[in-house]
Amino acid sequence: MYHKNEDLRVQRTKEAIRNAFVELIEENGYEAITIKDITKRAKINRGTFYAHYQDKFELMETFKEKILSDLLTMVKVNLPNSIAEYKGNSSLKTPYVTAVTIFEYLNKNYKLFNVILNSSGNMAFQKELQKIIWRMLIENGPEALIDEDNLLVPADYLTSYVASAHLGIIQQWLGNGRKESPEEMAHILSVITVCGPFYAAGFKNESFEGKVDGV
Amino acid sequence: MYHKNEDLRVQRTKEAIRNAFVELIEENGYEAITIKDITKRAKINRGTFYAHYQDKFELMETFKEKILSDLLTMVKVNLPNSIAEYKGNSSLKTPYVTAVTIFEYLNKNYKLFNVILNSSGNMAFQKELQKIIWRMLIENGPEALIDEDNLLVPADYLTSYVASAHLGIIQQWLGNGRKESPEEMAHILSVITVCGPFYAAGFKNESFEGKVDGV
DNA sequence: TATAATAATGAACACCGTGTTGTTCTATTC
DNA sequence: GAATAGAACAACACGGTGTTCATTATTATA
Numbered sequence: 001m002y003h004k005n006e007d008l009r010v011q012r013t014k015e016a017i018r019n020a021f022v023e024l025i026e027e028n029g030y031e032a033i034t035i036k037d038i039t040k041r042a043k044i045n046r047g048t049f050y051a052h053y054q055d056k057f058e059l060m061e062t063f064k065e066k067i068l069s070d071l072l073t074m075v076k077v078n079l080p081n082s083i084a085e086y087k088g089n090s091s092l093k094t095p096y097v098t099a100v101t102i103f104e105y106l107n108k109n110y111k112l113f114n115v116i117l118n119s120s121g122n123m124a125f126q127k128e129l130q131k132i133i134w135r136m137l138i139e140n141g142p143e144a145l146i147d148e149d150n151l152l153v154p155a156d157y158l159t160s161y162v163a164s165a166h167l168g169i170i171q172q173w174l175g176n177g178r179k180e181s182p183e184e185m186a187h188i189l190s191v192i193t194v195c196g197p198f199y200a201a202g203f204k205n206e207s208f209e210g211k212v213d214g215v
Numbered sequence: 216m217y218h219k220n221e222d223l224r225v226q227r228t229k230e231a232i233r234n235a236f237v238e239l240i241e242e243n244g245y246e247a248i249t250i251k252d253i254t255k256r257a258k259i260n261r262g263t264f265y266a267h268y269q270d271k272f273e274l275m276e277t278f279k280e281k282i283l284s285d286l287l288t289m290v291k292v293n294l295p296n297s298i299a300e301y302k303g304n305s306s307l308k309t310p311y312v313t314a315v316t317i318f319e320y321l322n323k324n325y326k327l328f329n330v331i332l333n334s335s336g337n338m339a340f341q342k343e344l345q346k347i348i349w350r351m352l353i354e355n356g357p358e359a360l361i362d363e364d365n366l367l368v369p370a371d372y373l374t375s376y377v378a379s380a381h382l383g384i385i386q387q388w389l390g391n392g393r394k395e396s397p398e399e400m401a402h403i404l405s406v407i408t409v410c411g412p413f414y415a416a417g418f419k420n421e422s423f424e425g426k427v428d429g430v
Numbered sequence: 431t432a433t434a435a436t437a438a439t440g441a442a443c444a445c446c447g448t449g450t451t452g453t454t455c456t457a458t459t460c
Numbered sequence: 461g462a463a464t465a466g467a468a469c470a471a472c473a474c475g476g477t478g479t480t481c482a483t484t485a486t487t488a489t490a
Contacts (some may be wrong), residue, residue: 007486007488008486008487009435009436009437016409017230034475034477035478037476045438046439046440048437048439050479094453114229123333123337130383141325146416147417149417151415151416153403153406153407153415155361157417158407158489160383160387162380162383162412165377165412167383168345168375168379169375172371172372176371184303186401187367188369192376192411193413194411194413196407197373197377197380199411200304200366201373202365202366222458222459223458224458224465224466224467231445250448251446261447261448262449263466263467265449269449343444
């Protein structure tokens with residue numbers, strides 16, 4: 001979190017609130033938290049909280065915004081390279097590297113991320129994340145990597161599929177205690193997404209395109 | 216919901232509570248609801264609510280359980296056929312039919328399902344759903360469709376990937392207003408899962424297995 | 431460093447939803 | 461038709477909320 005030219009007292013107070021908030025969420029979950037709890041843990045007056053945030057929901061939003069903007073930045077930075085590279089020699093190196101970077105970021109901020117994914121109202125957050133993940137794969141104006149005319153399924157469903165899948169992997173990883181390295185995770189993601197879940201499950205899928213409906 | 220030999224008054228009261236609950240969630244979301252709201256809408260005394268449920272969380276749980284058990288039943292019924300069929304002639308007809316059945320079920324219960332997915336604590340629900348979706352694909356004792364030794368990636372991550380992806384598609388579908396038919400949705404799901412997202416996005420992916428990491 | 435500005439404190443307040451209790455009324459079961 | 465059990469009603473203490481106001485402490489700045 002960045003302090004522009006905020007009064008030192010404000011910086012301290014806000015930081016105390018944020019820390020207390022994260023601590024308490026880890027202990028009892030988002031739902032159970034009260035403003036009273038937060039201010040007690042933060043050792044500030046309850047009234048002071050309201051000088052900075054309307055309620056715990058608004059407080060949570062600030063965390064979400066921070067995470068989303070961080071992630072978006074990473075994607076934006078790497079996207080042009082990914083496209084240039086793929087169009088050049090069909091290499092998927094940059095997306096892979098981007099994924100590694102993101103997992104490293106998640107590794108650092110895992111507590112917060114976990115909290116956000118488990119909090120209520122995470123649907124809105126998921127939607128935002130989907131946009132970012134999708135942007136990682138498509139959507140770059142005329143230089144787009146993917147041509148919508150070539151899609152075998154509607155774009156929005158493909159988006160949802162891939163974005164949710166990636167998020168699911170991230171959740172699993174966080175839930176597992178982040179045992180795998182960011183590189184391993186990026187590899188897993190790449191294999192499943194590029195080769196397909198069916199293939200990753202040990203099937204050969206080349207022959208299936210025409211018979212997925214069983215007809 | 217099934218009424219065994221419950222007192223008629225209990226049946227009525229519970230039904231009134233459930234209806235009021237769903238209505239209010241659709242109007243204002245799960246978080247905003249109070250017991251007072253529910254009982255007012257249900258036209259029952261507030262104290263009566265507590266005779267049946269501890270709180271709104273427990274009320275929500277009953278909905279989740281119902282949905283999950285319905286879904287599980289559908290999968291269980293179709294699973295043996297799916298496996299026999301696939302091992303026989305590599306047909307994916309039964310999984311496709313199962314998916315259609317599930318989308319039809321969701322189509323009927325979309326309000327409730329939407330509510331559950333958007334409520335807090337949906338992580339636990341997602342986890343349960345993941346199990347079911349996974350069971351749709353793997354896990355049937357010695358007759359299992361998938362051999363874990365053949366997996367290219369760890370089983371739990373493949374699970375999360377596929378399950379989350381499917382759930383994401385469902386969410387997108389519900390959010391879109393369920394315009395596509397259950398058959399269309401089952402087809403979309405099958406194509407992406409069997410052929411892979413990359414292929415579904417218009418890429419040919421046979422040559423990528425070795426270069427997903429960009430090496 | 432003195433001063434003006436601003437933030438934090440502490441106490442009080444009305445408000446609202448919660449969960450529980452005891453009594454009375456009403457519908458059901460058998 | 462009598463016994464049973466659920467629902468209604470009113471009252472209660474409790475705890476969190478959001479706001480206020482006067483007071484104290486800290487910071488910015490000139």
